Amino acid sequence: MGSLAPPPHPPQFLVIGAGSRGHAYARAVEASTSGSIAAIAEINPFKRQEFGKRYIWGSEGQPQEHQSFPGWQEWVEWETRRRNSADKAGDIQPGYIPITGVFICTLDETHAPIIRAIAPLNLHILCEKPMALSLSDCLSISAALSRYPPKVVSIGHVLRYSPHNILLRRLLTIDKAIGEIVSIEHTEPVGWWHFAHSYVRGNWRRTTPEGVGSLLTKSCHDIDFILWLLCSPSPLTGETPHLPSTVSSTGAITHFRPARKPKLAGPATTNCLSCPAEPECIYSAKKIYRDRWLRKERDTGWPLKIVVPEIEDIVSCKGWDAAEARLTQKLGEDYDRGITPDETIASRAWYGRCVYEADNDVVDDQTVTMEWDEDPVAGQDLGRGPKRALFHMTYPTQSQCERRGRIYGSLGEITYDSHTITVHTFATGETIVHNVPKQAPEVEKSHGGGDWGLAGAFVRAVQHVDEGTMSVAQAQRDIVGCDLAEIILSHAVVFAAEEARRGRKVVHWAEWWAKNGQHFSTLAVAHPPFIPTPSDPVGSRWWHSKISAPASAATATESAQLDSGNAGIDWASSLKTPADLPTNFNKIRIAHAVLASSAFLVFFPLGGILVRIGNYRAQIVWIHAALQGFAYVVFATAAGLGIWMARRTDHLTSYHPIIGLVLLSLLGLQPVFQVLNHRLYHWFPRLIHLAHIHLWLGRILLTVGILNGGLGFQFASHRPPQWSTAPKIVYGVIATLVWVVYVAVLVVWRELGKGPRLARGSQIDAAGNSSPVRTGTGSGAGLEMASGTVTASEKEKRGRGRRLNDQEEGDVPLLRSGTGKQVVGNGQAGTKEKRTKNSKQKDGPSVTASPASETHRQNRGEGRAF
Known part of the structure; x- marks a missing residue:
């Protein structure tokens, strides 16, 4: 296994995005791990400077070149140049410790592009949830990472890492405290004002281009939590996961829409600061942000920090009155749908906007139902029985993100909230309450310690891999607890549930996966470090479980083709397939x-x-x-x-x-x-x-x-x-x-076209001399020959036409002669011969060319008649 001595340098991390999630992970890394936040990439200068002062260069220091970047692209460019320079010089910068991992904490739509861009740099990655906005983007991430040596990959599914949920899973899957699980009811109470803040006025108020909404942006880690409990044991422990057979979902915008707007507000009012109904409205921005969080709580953290990022500095430098003035200014910002472009409206949050006049289109109440069929297991009499799960996300709750639920088993039942777990056993009638020990307030408010647990697990995994004491596969299994395949699986269930909600149908998982994730099995070929070989029982049956439909002839043929060496193809980036495509x-x-x-x-x-x-x-x-x-x-x-x-x-x-x-x-x-x-x-x-x-x-x-x-x-x-x-x-x-x-x-x-050719209308006598033939109109009679005389101006025009025609043979269409009639500019149409001034015959045996014409032919080295 190698030495457990600490490495020469602690792991160094870049944080991309200095918002609330970036701060959450940075606090956890600095306070509870051996890792170090070494650089920040953030587009907002104030946020970037504030983050750097807090975690990197200190309140009195100034950032060095490698510590502060105005965006992730700039960091990628800088790091690429640094590596190229180091390769040429044979050494790295004196005193510089290279970045070994990245925390991606930007808006959801940027996650996939960032991961694909940094994949060639071969770094450990922790990405805030969701990983991407579509299944095809998730798969493209896997394809991009599979081209390089394996590194630790983790996702912001923080519910897996809180002490409460770790205990709950142990009771269910290891202690078998209630026997075989029959069903689970799990509720995420978002909180009435929190939903309005984030999903009506905030950055997550609009669905993705594929119509996926708050189930992905808010609750994807709840779906992952349910799968973590009910698909147990995890595929990384060596057994085939018990995957759902059907997925269905219903949901709607029940409250935050114009029809629910108070009549007193009037149709023209769109901002809380000017609304006559504001004093009676519970969603008043003044009441939520100014009265509660600024005046009463005196808390400049979330959510005030989201509305006014610089509010802490304003309070410390100018006082609370100045902070309130700035907050009021921000809340007063509004838009007119008839004037403001939709791109401008969608580009930012509007925290003073009336919740009934916002541009939100994500559901505020949704349920997801998943069902599992009977699953026989070799060597077991009963196998794994059928079960079902009901997930409920809803906005009008007093509790804010404090999950609660009830799990029914063959031998008992469990109820849980965010603080306690109560186990009742049927046989004895005994009820045991497990009180999860309280943690420090800062840890407790970070998803019950999940933020800190996730960050700690990621840093430990990175450290073991970099020290050589664990392989990536072992670190993913023993420390992170999941790998990229399982991350994509939980996202896929969310996309299937959203398709079911939009189509008001039941999605059959095997069929849906065969249609939308048909190339997913190539990960077994393209990503061998994450998928153990057949000689290693760990995870060896993960890819042959119910993740795909029963093999048909077409499927078998395709699998054979994939196994024959097509793993290097960028198959994943091509799988963006809306399920509701028109039949034609x-x-x-x-x-x-x-x-x-x-x-x-x-x-x-x-x-x-x-x-x-x-x-x-x-x-x-x-x-x-x-x-x-x-x-x-x-x-x-x-x-x-x-x-x-x-x-x-x-x-x-x-x-x-x-x-x-x-x-x-x-x-x-x-x-x-x-x-x-x-x-x-x-x-x-x-x-x-x-x-x-x-x-x-x-x-x-x-x-x-x-x-x-x-x-x-x-x-x-x-x-x-x-x-x-x-x-x-x-x-x-x-x-x-x-x-x-x-x-x-x-x-x-x-x-x-370069061979000898006469002008149209010429004849060749026995001596080989050409003579123009007088014709009427037409393309071959572009020049008049009356009286056998040619004016000086006509000579000049004709000479000009010959010179221009000479620029590119046969490529100049339809020129005009000196007489204004059309002459084809390839030297064949129109009479190019010059008569001698004393010639009176129309059809003489020969025509003497002018000196200019003769010289032109000699210069060209051709016998072409002009």
Whole structure:
């Protein structure tokens, strides 16, 4: 096991986010562990400075370069540079102790991006709950971490770590104090004003893009707590967990909505400070924040610190009156829904807002029901019997987050609150009350000591792993008590329950997991340090439990493919699959693929090839324009279908739709570039090079469009309903052939254009001399030959046209001659011969070229007639 001597340096931690949770973990680490808070990354300068003074550089000190960062991105950049510099120098900074772990204490939506960004730095991570806002983000986190050597991972499920709940679990799962568990009723009383503060006015008042609300942001650790008790023993102890068979949920916004607003307040009132009903309203912001917490309690901590982060400094420097003035100012801030953009409204909390006029949409009363089927166990007569759990989260309670419940067993029952556990035994009629010893007030108010227990367990696990006295798997099992797989499992149950609530249905776990977490089993391959090998019985049956549906042929095939070496694929980031997709979603996807492929593999390249081989003749140019216009309409239709799909799967910001929208925009500008080219050339003939913008932009956009089609098929093969690889292969073959043909036409026709060629309307006599033929109108009769004379101005214009045409052979469409008539600018249309001034014959045997024309031909080294 190695020496238990302390390491040369205590573990050093970075805290990302200096809010209430950041402070809670920092206090616990500094007060009860050997670890040290070494750096802070916080966007708010005041919060950052205050946090640093308290835990890092002291009240009189100043932060050093490695201690204070204005955001987590800045720290990642700095740490990356430091490591690169250390690698080059062969040493680290003198006196600098590297960060070994990170506490992530920012807003929920930032957790997944932060973890994915710091994964390459290979640090120990404790993330505040929830880990992410969607199952796909949870899985993408696991995929990102699995690419690097294992490190300790923990989550802010603090209920597992309070002395009260540790005792409760021991009584149930080890002592078997009430026999086999039959059912549990567990209630989280949020508290009437606490719910208004955090979930009506505060940062957690809105559901996620997938419609998940307070069950995730407030109660995900309650669901985890129930699973911790009823799925026992934990998969990390070596037995298969007993997972639920069904999950259902109901909930609603029962109170905090406009219909419940007091009539005295009036429809126009939206802020407590100006509300006529404020004196009688229990949710008055003045009563809660000013009267109770500021004036009566004189407590500048939570929740006042959330409303006014700098309130402690104001009190210490300017006094309570100044603090009250600042608080009143903050409470008076409001918005007008008809004027203020929704992004602005959603970007911050509004603690003076009327609770009946807020923009909240999370339920304030919700129940979740989970049921377990009979589960036979080899070697046991009875196995594990059926059971059920009822969880109730509700707002109108006197108690604030002091959980309570009742557990019914085959031999007795247990009742519990946040302080006591009462066990009644049927056989003896005996009732025993277990009083959990009181802790220090600061510890007690931190989730009954759960904050301190979690932080302590994480730091101890980190220290053992860094010292080499434990493997990561052992530290996760023996100290942290769970691993990343179990963390994701409890989150998945929350997402399933929210889907059940929204759809008013019962979710069958095995089917739901097979549909939404079908790639989760690849963690067993991609994350071997967390999943013991078959030779190690610890956790070996976790992945083969009821986590997935009974293996079908398709499932077996997919598992075989995964086991054959695809573990390195970023499968997890592709699993964002809303369960309520429209039934015609796959048909829309097929239509999108057919239309977009037709545009870029048929119509766009065909238009480009035709105009090329037709040498930009007027008739061909119009056919080209019609084809490209039709192709654009087809592609715009495909893009519209793509936007429809992306909005419903929350993938509008993914690479494939973004590239598609850019293509749609630039292709729409192509006609504009060509019209401008014609107009500008008419006025400024020397600007003929503008035509190249139209030509080359079209070629580039066609190539990018073909490539984006391949990305689209790749996208579809990883986003359920998943497509097989066959369409992707077929598209790749056809796309390659089309692109090769398109490029070949461009190159071959360019080479052919360099051969000897006469101007249209010329004839060649027996001696090989050419003579222009007088014709009427048309593209081949761009110059008049009346009287055989040419004015000086016409000479200049024609010479200019030849010089401009010479810039790029065959690539300049529709120039204009000196007479104003259209002449194809590739040197073939329009008469380029110059008659001698004394020639009077229309069809003489030869025409003597002008010296300028002859010189031009010699310079080009070609026999091309001008």
